[in-house]
Amino acid sequence: MIAKQRKKPVELIAYELLSKRKQLSEEEKKRHRSVAKGFEGEVMFDTYLDKLAGEHIILRDVLIHHNKYCQIDTILLKNGKIFLFEIKNFIGEYYWDDDSLFMLNQVEIDNPLVQRDRAHSILRRLLQSLEIKLPLFSYLIFVNPDCSVFQAPLDKQIILPTQMNRFIKHFPITTNITSQEKEAAEKLVANHIENSPFNPFPSYQYDQLEKGIPCYHCGEMATYPQKQGIECRLCGHFEKGSEAIMLICSEFQFLFPERKITSTSIYDWGGRMISRRRIFRILQQYYEKKGEHRCHFFE
Numbered sequence: 488m489i490a491k492q493r494k495k496p497v498e499l500i501a502y503e504l505l506s507k508r509k510q511l512s513e514e515e516k517k518r519h520r521s522v523a524k525g526f527e528g529e530v531m532f533d534t535y536l537d538k539l540a541g542e543h544i545i546l547r548d549v550l551i552h553h554n555k556y557c558q559i560d561t562i563l564l565k566n567g568k569i570f571l572f573e574i575k576n577f578i579g580e581y582y583w584d585d586d587s588l589f590m591l592n593q594v595e596i597d598n599p600l601v602q603r604d605r606a607h608s609i610l611r612r613l614l615q616s617l618e619i620k621l622p623l624f625s626y627l628i629f630v631n632p633d634c635s636v637f638q639a640p641l642d643k644q645i646i647l648p649t650q651m652n653r654f655i656k657h658f659p660i661t662t663n664i665t666s667q668e669k670e671a672a673e674k675l676v677a678n679h680i681e682n683s684p685f686n687p688f689p690s691y692q693y694d695q696l697e698k699g700i701p702c703y704h705c706g707e708m709a710t711y712p713q714k715q716g717i718e719c720r721l722c723g724h725f726e727k728g729s730e731a732i733m734l735i736c737s738e739f740q741f742l743f744p745e746r747k748i749t750s751t752s753i754y755d756w757g758g759r760m761i762s763r764r765r766i767f768r769i770l771q772q773y774y775e776k777k778g779e780h781r782c783h784f785f786e
């Protein structure tokens with residue numbers, strides 16, 4: 488049972504939308520890749536946990552606070568125990584030397600064990616304060632099969648890509664979810680913080696962004712108006728006008744929550760490809776009419 492789902496980070500959604508409409512700086516590209524890679528790793532681990540037999544409770548992407556904030560990739564409640572997973576989607580070859588982690592070119596990287604142990608300690612204290620008595624075990628997971636970690640210490644609960652399947656199978660199948668586990672999961676979900684106070688978000692201005700309607704098949708800003716819709720010059724994908732407008736409306740709302748959705752604003756955002764009149768009709772049809780002066784809202 489999944490008690491808390493994983494959502495795509497808003498920072499990643501922002502980069503995905505922005506990368507279509509502006510040239511990201513090298514720093515932004517790096518950040519985009521890193522956030523995307525982290526998320527992909529977490530989703531990869533989700534597919535492993537989906538294979539877990541028997542009954543259990545999974546909480547994905549939990550933000551807790553106990554004196555300090557802490558983001559936890561995955562929490563599993565199973566067999567009377569709580570498991571915390573810190574997931575790393577590293578690619579390439581790494582080696583451990585004297586409690587430090589290095590890339591093969593000898594560049595030292597932030598030790599993920601420190602991150603896991605910090606999460607462990609904050610969660611342990613939160614569990615104590617919530618009077619949850621189940622024992623806590625924490626693992627560092629290198630999830631990507633294209634990653635090798637040499638000389639990983641054997642006594643630090645590190646799971647390497649080649650050990651993943653065996654690790655998942657080692658959990659006993661038979662046990663049922665206990666009321667204690669259920670109660671603990673409910674308390675943890677209730678303590679999850681939905682809006683992170685330090686959600687990183689790229690900065691951008693409306694004027695910097697290319698106007699138009701991206702192709703929703705290939706993502707390129709290469710569409711042109713066609714009868715009843717838009718077509719992509721590159722991949723030939725056709726999108727109905729109403730669908731295209733709804734899609735760019737949600738993009739616009741996400742990137743500029745303070746701006747109003749009006750036929751004029753969407754006309755401009757969509758690169759003036761679909762007539763204002765048509766946009767007005769589509770908005771009228773799909774959007775909740777705000778107040779009595781709905782024309783004022785849309786126009």
Ligand SMILES: [Zn+2]
Binds near residue numbers: 702704
């Ligand atoms: Zn396309």
